[in-house]
Amino acid sequence: MINVDVSQRRKFFAHGNVYLPHVVTIEKIVEETYDTKTFYFNFKDKRLREEFTFEPGQFALFSIFGMGEAPFAISSSPTRRDHLECSVRQIGRLTNAMHRLGVGAEMGFRGPYGNGFKLDLFEGKNVIFVAGGIGLSALRSLIWDVIDNREKYGRMDIIYGARSPADLCFKYDLDTWETNEAINMITTVDRGDENWTGRVGFVPQVLEQVAPEPNDAVAVVCGPPIMIRFTFPVLEKLGFSPEQMVTTLEKRMKCGIGKCGRCNIGNLYVCRDGPVFTYAQIKNFISGEY
Amino acid sequence: MAGNKKINKRDIGKLLNEWNQGFTVFVPSREDKVTAFAKWDGVNISFMEWHRNTVIPPKTNFFPLMEEMFSFREEEDGYHTELPSSDKHKQLIFGIRPCDAKALSILDMAFKEGYEDPYYLSGRKDSLLVALGCTNPYDSCFCASLGGGPFDSTYVDIMLIDIGDELLIEEVTNAGRELIARTAGLEKVTEVDEARAKEVKKSSYNKVTRKINTEGIQKKLQACFEDKDFWEKVSAKCLSCGICTFLCPTCYCFDINDDSFKKQGARFRSWDSCAFPIYTRMPMENPRSEKWRRVRQRVCHKYEFFPTDFDVIACVGCGRCIRQCPVNWDITEILNNLPAKA
């Protein structure tokens, strides 16, 4: 049977209808890269502003009324709740429309959906974050949650890479994490430019070089599908078991609640049973279905 | 069975008229050039002369081809959204076949689990299914292989059995019993009638000749999941259109799109199909751009994934997919010839 407890999320439904979005207003826009923006937004409804909560790793469906909806991870930290954030790469019809919005514009928001990261899986363990490109936005809420509760966790490694220096997202965060002594921050790019003095190399290769220890560790991976597919074998080689590898997946979504049928991997729906999965859960379907 | 009633086929109009007072009655109809369930016009009972199921399944009554989810408009102070009126009058589906009724119970599971789907459930609640058992199954029907049958009454409120000039009325659920109790003009059933009904049921069951073997089918599908050669072979002639999925009574995949003009519009949901290449398309990749993966998904969702979550195969053997497919792609042929893995 299905193990989804939605009872406590019903209080975030608009008028008792799971498909009806709330209206949110954009408060600030940060240009991360030439094609990625982070939107800071808040509910128009005061009660929601105060009561809304979510777990790191959950996502929401954002609407541009008249255009459609798309899923984005809620990339702000659940512990810092004066606003919410999502990061959007400009890549299609809806995201192009989102990028044309300015501060003060309104969007639709419904969520939070998905299973989020189970923090008790990570407590007491060394956590290794492996992210690529905008994949970092899906892990960001977890990273900040771990930093804000640092004493509950062991070592913290972040390996982050992008195609080029111009594609690095959340540069302000990367700088902060670089200077944080409790974090081992490694940034890499696939190709450098004239000004780049840091590491050059694909994320899976850099991971292999850094070679984190698998004992008492959990690896959290997010990035383009091809990066994820190459990262899992590296982690296996380093001695991580499939239960020690966690990822958050992205699929085309419409309903976000496990009904419209399209985001499935086998009998698991990325929106309902995920988007956070362990490698153990999906490895039988990995070839081709993901 | 004591308490069963019967009615002469000539008097069906009177019966439906009575039921029309408390329900919106839907009957099989040929009005729109293709057979489907439509609101009864109050007069026409020619559907009693057909012996077959409709092309369009009655899932349209609860999960229509397109449905408005909510409307929105932009005003000076921002966006406002509005839900459509949830005034869904109680529906009585007359002449539904047992396979389609079972299909509705499968759709119920999908739309109820986890987050409840308000649009489907508001229509389904209080609906009544008055089934007509099949005395003349098509050669494409294979309901008997999936635990059902032409007179399977498990998922209906009332079962009607054609015993010649009359229909024997079997009350199945409390709702069905209550409806019959307050219906006038019904006659009592004789022993001869009951014997005839039993005979009709048995002979109809034997007419379902197409069979599939569902024993261990989940394991068999799991075992051949990676067998690209097999799936490429069986999917070769598929055209990736949506006929099988749209006419399937248990298929429920949908798409959500907005329709707007100037400052107002609405969000709609409409039928979608896993057979379409763009069903899973993302900007940078498409996990099922290859046809064999989509065909595999369709078969495995019905016979492996859905049963894993809900303990029931998401197929009722109605055979519409086989009859209407432009290339006669046949799911029973695939299921009966799965590669045997050592």
Add this chain to the structure above:
Amino acid sequence: MEQKLRQEAKALLEQDKVDYIIGYEKGSLKFTTTPLITKDKNDVDRLVVNPLIVNNLSVFLTEIRGRIGIVAKGCDSRSIISLIQDNKVSREDVVIIGVPCSGIIDLCKVERLVGEERDELDDVTREGDKVAIVVDGRRREFPIEEVLFDNCLGCKFPTPQEYDVLLGEATSPVSEMTASRARIAELEGMSSQERWNFWKGEFNRCIRCYACRNVCPACFCERCFVEETEPQWVSPIPKWQDNLMFQVTRNIHVAGRCTDCGECERACPMNIPLRSMARKMYETVEELFHYEAGLDKAAPSLLTAYESVEAEDLIR
């Protein structure tokens, strides 16, 4: 013809002249045939030729890569030539096994004629210019014109125009055009308001299954205009306006490449008379450009080739 077909197909596979054979085999329902696509020479004994081989198999040529031995009736062979004109298929990559066609039987017409569904029929056979239908042991005969598909009536090119092997003697048209375009004539006789109302009613039923598009050999675009999101030409929501828009645009896109094979109408599960629209477009192309698709593989594809000296009588 079947024997010859099976021998040819087997030889082609054995001599490695083709990678695939695409033909017809007996279907899983009464009086149905289904495409057979195989690399295995042992499968060729399932190949059939009869008046029920309805599919236009050339639709698979743009999907299956490799050298293909394909069974083609008159209309199908024209679709193949049209694909060659479009540079989608190379002549060297196909071995066309031509079937001289005397018309294909439309089971829906048979059902209407005898008032029984196909499951109740014992037999349907063609005998010269008659069809014999047996129901409950009782045999009835009808003129063949009453049961053939509309586009088979008045078909001008029943024998394949281009072939490597011809399985029999060339055939001649079954009847002249009038019967074939009876419905179109009816539509032409309507006022434009009546016609608009007619099509509005028809497209209210369309469920956007895209069978018409997917069964059409001329619709081979990897990304169809309905799937385009920037801009969104047609809404995916199946309202009649967008359904009509889709079909009209599709007809315009295949104009000059449609060979009136009738598959779109046959495939439509909602009984929308799509061929009326397609055939009208076909005739409009013929009238304006004096051109019919798929007759000459060396001819440039009508609407994608340009010459500085062109017919200009269409500019009025």
